[in-house]
Amino acid sequence: MxxxxxxxxxxxxxxxxxxxxxxxxxxxxxxxxxxxxxxxxxxxxxxxxxxxxxxxxxxxxxxxxxxxxxxxxxxxxxxxxxxxxxxxxxxxxxxxxxxxxxxxxxxxxxxxxxxxxxxxxxxxxxxxxxxxxxxxxxxxxxxxxxxxxxxxxxxxxxxxxxxxxxxxxxxxxxxxxxxxxxxVTINGLGERAGNTSLEEVVMCLENLYGIRTGIKCNLLYQISRVVSKKTGIPVAPNKAIVGENAFTHEAGIHVHGLIADTSTYEPMRPEQVGRKRRIVLGKMSGRAAVELALREFGITVNEEQLNEIVSRVKELGDKGKRVSDADLQSIADTVLSRELKPRVLLEELTVVSGNRVTPTASVKLILDGRETLEAGAGVGPVDAAVNAVRRAISGVTDIRLEEYHVDAITGGTNALVEVWVTMAIGDRSITARGAGADIIMASVEAVLEGINRLMLLEDR
The missing domain is CATH 3.20.20.70 (Aldolase class I)
Structure with missing residues (x-):
């Protein structure tokens, strides 16, 4: 602060x-x-x-x-x-x-x-x-x-x-x-419905009234994330300025306008508050959004292939699913008749966790055809498993986990969960997901999908 x-x-x-x-x-x-x-x-x-x-x-x-x-x-x-x-x-x-x-x-x-x-x-x-x-x-x-x-x-x-x-x-x-x-408070934290949000007041004064506040606006998103993590209180996705959806676009008409001029559907530049613009894909996505996303991954398609990819993206969206970067690449690979040969495969995963026991995990991976064993510890079993995977690939590539999010798809103790991760290498990032009743396996599945897709991008 x-x-x-x-x-x-x-x-x-x-x-x-x-x-x-x-x-x-x-x-x-x-x-x-x-x-x-x-x-x-x-x-x-x-x-x-x-x-x-x-x-x-x-x-x-x-x-x-x-x-x-x-x-x-x-x-x-x-x-x-x-x-x-x-x-x-x-x-x-x-x-x-x-x-x-x-x-x-x-x-x-x-x-x-x-x-x-x-x-x-x-x-x-x-x-x-x-x-x-x-x-x-x-x-x-x-x-x-x-x-x-x-x-x-x-x-x-x-x-x-x-x-x-x-x-x-x-x-x-x-x-x-x-x-x-x-x-004011970071993220509007406070009793009941909260106090006034620092980031909202600052950006309102700076952008709408032209008043310089002396606040380093490019740090607003960073401190929001830190406070959310330290307090354990998530920020609503549609929260102004710092919510995950604040600079996220899906609707075809919006993305088409953004390609022409970002100010058509953005009242401020995301970089101003330390953010990046995100184009997400779903049933509202049009050809322009899909083509732009494919271009970012270095994938070139013709008109017929693009139409097929758009159709499959919308089909996923109609089923209530968000389309991750890895989903899009997988769809494109299928349409282009390309087979992804994953460089990293999971052979075994063992996790130990319990009362007064530091959660630990061991993994056996097949990495570029070679068997690799590694162990990791963490604050919980998921963290331990992901750390073990990251340690196992550390000698080959430096991929980091930037975001992790879990949604319960069904209720009960045997709930089906969907895990979303953002993996990054250098300045490139990719979203991937995994699903299942076992949150640890779903998490590892998502992380490995992200790792393989990033390594594929490196190879191109």
Whole structure:
């Protein structure tokens, strides 16, 4: 995130646990350019915990709606205002930058909210924050509120949730009407429907409003992938900017337009956010898409052969199947009466996995006619099996696994699964798939299909 160019990193809530404090201390001592912040309630113990982590600033949050004050805190407006002032004074006296945040501000009385803001400014608050805690703001209402709040004389932030899918719109409306900072998260992670998505706000400002944000946009996809992997929370395929389908095209009319001019069906260049354009094949694909894909694999066909390949691609699509690169090559080989002679064949696979046992796998491959034995370990049985295969071919070619995805085709513990992989060598990549009730075998099948197809491309 620091390399990306964000200004403030809220590293956690120091009062949460020993592990959280250890993490915040590590981030605070990492020598980053960004200001490092801790979330805190208006309690001295929260502030002391943040001080113990050596952070630069405090995101000091106080409930400001009557609903939160009366139902959650069982308190009153005067008490909340007093605690907000006392907490601000205490944090400032200990050298912290303070951003005073009004929780549930979008359902609060604005006059009362403004009185808290003004009182904490007098107490030393450096910044203020307006929180749309349950995502009920509308862009036009957001604009009105921030036109009023910008008269306070201190920077005001916007913090939105996406319960109604309005987080990005409300955040941009706030920034266009006086907000100086936006609270955002990678991939829109957050409570319930999530918080405002960093990548959506950045690209909206950069591309639609021509506002330079200082963010290195070409790193957006990379950091999205890292966060998804570390959190174990997948990104929806149709997620704006970073979803796998954001720059993927299938429909024939779209691909035809892209060939003429990419701006016909792309509002931004994929390279701008660290992406690549993908043409996928299915029942919506036309001749132009299929011919373009074949050309990328160095396959030349005549009109009659192209028509036959397109027909078979659509036939697969009509069965509800996505057509992988390996599928297309296989179809082309059949139509052209070419027989693929795989350079790598699986003879045996043994996997050991269990409680308190590091998953390991051993494989016997026939590689260019020679028998090869290799073993590998991994975080799980699939990882171990794939690592064993990669080790077995490492002396011949340097092929890497870039993406791995599993879909359950049927239900139950004996579900039929479909495994999709993207394999790459140098700057060339290929998608392949395997299917079966055994996820390990399906994974190895997909990986070997990808390896053989890439090696075939190398030989051409």
């Amino acid at each position: 620091d390399e990306l160019g964000v200004d403030v990193i809220e590293a956690g809530s120091a009062i949460t646990s020993d592990g959280e404090r250890e993490s915040i201390r590590a981030i605070a001592s990492a020598g980053l350019n960004a200001e490092i912040c801790s979330f805190a309630r208006a309690h001295r113990k929260d502030i002391d915990a943040a001080l113990d982590c050596d952070v630069d600033s405090l995101h000091l949050v106080v409930p400001v709606s009557d609903l939160h004050i009366e139902r959650k805190l069982r308190s009153d407006r005067e008490s909340v205002l007093r605690k907000a002032v006392e907490a601000t004074e205490y944090a400032k006296a200990h050298g912290l930058i303070v951003e005073l945040s009004g929780e549930d501000a979008s359902r609060a009385d604005l006059d009362y909210l403004e009185s808290i803001y003004r009182a904490t400014i007098e107490a030393g608050a450096d910044r203020l924050c307006f929180c749309d805690t349950v995502g009920v703001l509308l862009p036009e209402r957001t604009a009105e509120i921030f036109q009023r709040l910008r008269s306070l004389g201190k920077p005001v932030s916007i913090h939105c949730h996406d319960d109604f899918g309005m987080a990005t719109a409300n955040t941009v409306a706030a920034l266009r009407n006086g907000a100086m900072q936006a609270h």
